[in-house]
Amino acid sequence: MLDAVVRCRTAALGGHVTVCRECGATSAPSYNSCRDRHCPKCPAVAQAKWIAGRLERVLPTHYFHVVFTVPAELRALVLANPTQSYDLLFRCATATLLELGRDPKRLGGELGVTAVLHTWTQKLDFHPHLHCIVTGGALTDADRWVGTRPRFLFPVQVMGKLFRGKMLDALVRAVRDGKLRVHDENRFGALVGRLYRKNWNVYSKRPFGGADQVIAYLGQYTHRVAISNGRLLTMDDRGVRFRTKTGEPVTLSGVDFLGRWLRHILPKGFTKIRHYGLMSASHATSRLEVARVLLAATPKPIVAASSTAEAEADTDRPVRTATWRDVILRLTGIDVTACPHCGSRALERRPLPRAFPDARAPPKAA
Numbered sequence: 001m002l003d004a005v006v007r008c009r010t011a012a013l014g015g016h017v018t019v020c021r022e023c024g025a026t027s028a029p030s031y032n033s034c035r036d037r038h039c040p041k042c043p044a045v046a047q048a049k050w051i052a053g054r055l056e057r058v059l060p061t062h063y064f065h066v067v068f069t070v071p072a073e074l075r076a077l078v079l080a081n082p083t084q085s086y087d088l089l090f091r092c093a094t095a096t097l098l099e100l101g102r103d104p105k106r107l108g109g110e111l112g113v114t115a116v117l118h119t120w121t122q123k124l125d126f127h128p129h130l131h132c133i134v135t136g137g138a139l140t141d142a143d144r145w146v147g148t149r150p151r152f153l154f155p156v157q158v159m160g161k162l163f164r165g166k167m168l169d170a171l172v173r174a175v176r177d178g179k180l181r182v183h184d185e186n187r188f189g190a191l192v193g194r195l196y197r198k199n200w201n202v203y204s205k206r207p208f209g210g211a212d213q214v215i216a217y218l219g220q221y222t223h224r225v226a227i228s229n230g231r232l233l234t235m236d237d238r239g240v241r242f243r244t245k246t247g248e249p250v251t252l253s254g255v256d257f258l259g260r261w262l263r264h265i266l267p268k269g270f271t272k273i274r275h276y277g278l279m280s281a282s283h284a285t286s287r288l289e290v291a292r293v294l295l296a297a298t299p300k301p302i303v304a305a306s307s308t309a310e311a312e313a314d315t316d317r318p319v320r321t322a323t324w325r326d327v328i329l330r331l332t333g334i335d336v337t338a339c340p341h342c343g344s345r346a347l348e349r350r351p352l353p354r355a356f357p358d359a360r361a362p363p364k365a366a
Contacts (some may be wrong), residue, residue, distance in 0.1 A: 008034035014354040022344035029352055054309045056287060057279055060114065060295050062136035063214045065205040068093035068163055069129040071190060071198065076155040077171075078128055082266045086128070088174065090115055091132045092166040094276045099162065100154045101138045101277070107146045109138030111289065112278035117266075120226045122244035124252075124260035133214060139278060139287055145294040153204055160202040167193050167200075217318050226264040 007013050015031035035037075070078060070089060078085040094113050101111035112135040137147035172192060174180040179282045182188040233241040233249065240257040243249050252260065266272055275281065278288050326338050338345055 005034055005036060005039045006298045008036070008039050013354070014352060015352045016349045017352065018348055019348045020339040020342060020344055021346040023339060023342040023349055025339060025341040031352075040225050057112075057275075058149055058214060059135055059278070059282060059288075059291055061147065062150060064098065064134045064136060064148075065217070066132045066134055066153065066159070066161075067129055067203040067205065068096075068132065068165075069127070069201040069203070071195060071200060074171075075126055075128065077180070077182065078186075079126065079263065084174060084180055086117055086266075088167065088170045089128065089130055090117070092170055093132060093163060094274075095156075095166055096159055097132060097134055098277050100159065106154065107138040107140075107148065109140035109144075109146055110283075111135055111138045112288070112291075114279050115274050115276065115278040117272045119264045119266075122246070122248075123250050124226055124257070124264070126260075126263045133217070135278065139291045139294070141289050142296070145291060151206075156202050156204050157199075159204070160200045163202055164196070164198075164200040168195055182310065207303045226261055280347060331362060 009015075009031045011029075011031060013032040013034065015029050017029055018027040019025070068089065071087075074085075086329065097111055097113055101107050101109060114133045116131045116133075117128070118131060119126060119128045134153060136150070136153070137145055139145055173180055175185065175188060231242045231244075233312060234241060235241070235254075238249050239253045241249055241251045277283070278291055337347065339347060347352055
């Protein structure tokens with residue numbers, strides 16, 4: 001994976017130049033992408049397609065943003081057992097929300113939840129937590145929509161206690177069944193006891209106003225990687241210098257920087273975005289549609305045309321199944337099939353040789 005990111009958009013992976021057969025203009029070299037999901041340069045097209053697909057499932061209601069955080073005492077265990085621990089985090093956090101939603105004393109129905117795993121802080125420290133986008137209401141078994149109050153989902157103390165109980169019980173069962181590795185089961189048992197007496201951090205952020213805000217938020221969070229190129233400031237003999245979201249500069253040695261960054265590489269094939277309740281695939285054409293009708297949903301276009309060239313493109317094709325050229329056109333208004341000098345579409349792609357004969361082809365996304 002690290003090798004793929006290093007080679008991304010360099011001559012090592014090969015590329016092409018574009019020559020216009022009308023005016024003879026030749027473009028600058030364009031090098032191939034690595035297509036790895038952890039690469040800070042590659043997720044844009046995949047992100048656009050994913051968001052377009054989710055637009056079909058967004059309900060016209062207010063939404064809440066709830067964050068479930070793994071306590072610091074468990075981070076070493078998570079690092080040693082990433083796949084199993086992340087799965088348990090998804091399962092226990094979302095089960096907390098769905099159970100409270102089904103409680104007849106609260107909403108008495110099925111919530112819609114989209115959960116996104118993040119593992120980092122702004123300084124690249126290991127900090128596994130789950131961002132959950134939750135519908136501001138639930139669909140009952142009697143096909144009735146029960147909405148929440150505009151600024152209140154559930155008490156954070158109740159969510160914290162329920163999440164704590166579910167997570168610790170799941171961890172104990174996993175260790176007992178040999179699915180989680182621990183160095184000392186007695187010390188682990190003592191740790192569990194201490195964690196039962198600790199308040200767990202569940203944070204309910206300010207609610208979203210509606211579907212448009214949810215889509216904008218998802219666009220920022222779903223395919224985000226630990227650090228973007230825009231946050232990198234300098235790299236020299238003193239180390240790597242980057243800024244946090246608040247602008248604070250951080251300097252790490254090259255080894256420390258890579259070490260922190262590599263902690264956030266997810267296990268191969270691991271799904272970091274998952275959907276539950278009304279948002280799950282099993283409800284996409286059934287219960288979700290009932291909720292949409294009850295909420296009097298009005299279909300909205302995925303993306304409006306922003307230029308004449310865009311209007312002439314294949315705008316009838318959904319973004320989630322469109323080619324990367326169509327996606328770039330819809331996102332930026334730039335038609336990469338037209339010559340930027342004369343506007344002609346008589347473009348010819350001419351491949352460039354790879355810089356190194358043994359360079360591997362771009363790998364599939366992890």
